[in-house]
Amino acid sequence: MLTGTDLDELTAFRRELHRHPELSGQEVGTASMIAAALRDLSPSRILTGLGGHGVAAVFDSGREGPTVLFRAELDGLPIEERNDIAWASLHAGKSHVCGHDGHMAMLLALGRMAARRPVARGRAVLLFQPAEEDGSGALAVIRDPAFAAIRPDWAFAIHVLPGHPFGHVAARAGLINCASMGLRIALSGKTAHAADPGAGLSPARTVASLIPDLEALGRDGPVDEGFRLVTITHARIGEPSFGVAPGEAELYATLRSASDAQLDDLETAARGLAAAAARDAGLGLRFETCDRFAASINDPEAVAVAAAAMGAAGITHGEAGLPMRASEDFGVFGWGAKAAMLCLGPGEDHPALHNPDYDFPDALLPVGSAIFERIMRDLLGHADAPPAGDRPLAPEA
Structure with a gap:
């Protein structure tokens, strides 16, 4: 005592x-x-x-x-x-x-x-x-x-x-606690003058389409056996400039699920979406994972x-x-x-x-x-x- x-x-x-x-x-x-x-x-x-x-x-x-x-x-x-x-x-x-x-x-x-x-x-x-x-x-x-x-x-x-x-x-x-992980998606193209964006390769439209597509992999609601959630926590396109059309972008997404196996499936699906979007746009693609919790x-x-x-x-x-x-x-x-x-x-x-x-x-x-x-x-x-x-x-x- x-x-x-x-x-x-x-x-x-x-x-x-x-x-x-x-x-x-x-x-x-x-x-x-x-x-x-x-x-x-x-x-x-x-x-x-x-x-x-x-x-x-x-x-x-x-x-x-x-x-x-x-x-x-x-x-x-x-x-x-x-x-x-x-x-x-x-x-x-x-x-x-x-x-x-x-x-x-x-x-x-x-x-x-x-x-x-x-x-x-x-x-x-x-x-x-x-x-x-x-x-x-x-x-x-x-x-x-x-x-x-x-x-x-x-x-x-x-x-x-x-x-x-x-x-x-x-x-x-x-x-008690969901499995989760952080997924960083880095897209690379080519910068150009803002007056001639067609001379470069911008990832802007790809990022714009990826955000809702990634979020659609999960769903809001109660934590049950099928619970999955994707939260976009950060997005960046190019640099803060009015004269340069962007050539790079990155997205941070937190993936969350009710089991380790479901988290693996969710990660595979998210990577697949990003790979398809990058391929269709002719962009380079890199992934980084962090903060993985069982x-x-x-x-x-x-x-x-x-x-x-x-x-x-x-x-x-x-x-x-x-x-x-x-x-x-x-x-x-x-x-x-x-x-x-x-x-x-x-x-x-x-x-x-x-x-x-x-x-x-x-x-x-x-x-x-x-x-x-x-x-x-x-x-x-x-x-x-x-x-x-x-x-x-x-x-x-």
Whole structure:
């Protein structure tokens, strides 16, 4: 159980993380702060450099049993924060406006409880994952050879989800987050003087026709088994000049679907449309893909474990608002483990994720960590050893 001192220290630590956000793949300072905090808890083992800057703490009972992984994210976002708070971001154009600072603090709270009352069987792994926001981090972690030593049987994560009542959890078996990817389509022709556009080869008409054709590959509506959506997020034709007919263009399209297989089909269809349009116009064509997220699919057994834990902790839960169109790279942990993502409400009127005025509500720290701890105890139990006493377990904030 967390004490009032614990919560004060964890809140201060969370706010220090909030002041110093780092973007995906750049989380050197954040990882160092987390590793230092974990060392104070004396886990069985600490792994660093996982999939980039990932950090994991292992609390091993030394007895046979499952490996249960709990995940938080290290990275922030390239968004200028607009909050009048003492712990606002000190780094221009970067912020923790997706709650990752709070997720890290909840996981550190779990570490304190695991340190004070060791698990009775198996082992608990606290993973602080890099590069969630661009979809590359989880895959890099599980492909890291060092991950084999902590490969889990169960995996759990909590993400704050505005729009839900404070302390209420949205969870369900099956699809939670859609698969998605970014597709950049680059078209090349030939520039000409604006007074003689026929002397060049403009991609303008091709772009104009491609936009509605790509959007038509998807459809708006509820997220069901056949859900597909194509969103044009950026378009550029030529350069900002009145004297030059364009010779190059690019389109950014985000593709989204209810499964990884459907995303592959949608990508094939989008590439086919662009290739046909470029060929008909005599244009050169290049593709680039990025920000690929696997679908997050909750395992029924993992959801049942989480539901039992929430029931025992008196935390309300339901399926409202699920599944989500938004993506989350936690899904790859479900490829080799029974995994569940839980969505924790900060209040119906709380600012939305990725908004410049978002901030994690510190009052959620004991709620999220209580869910994690109950799951840990239900799967791994606790040793009969007394608590660790008064030795300091907290990092300096």
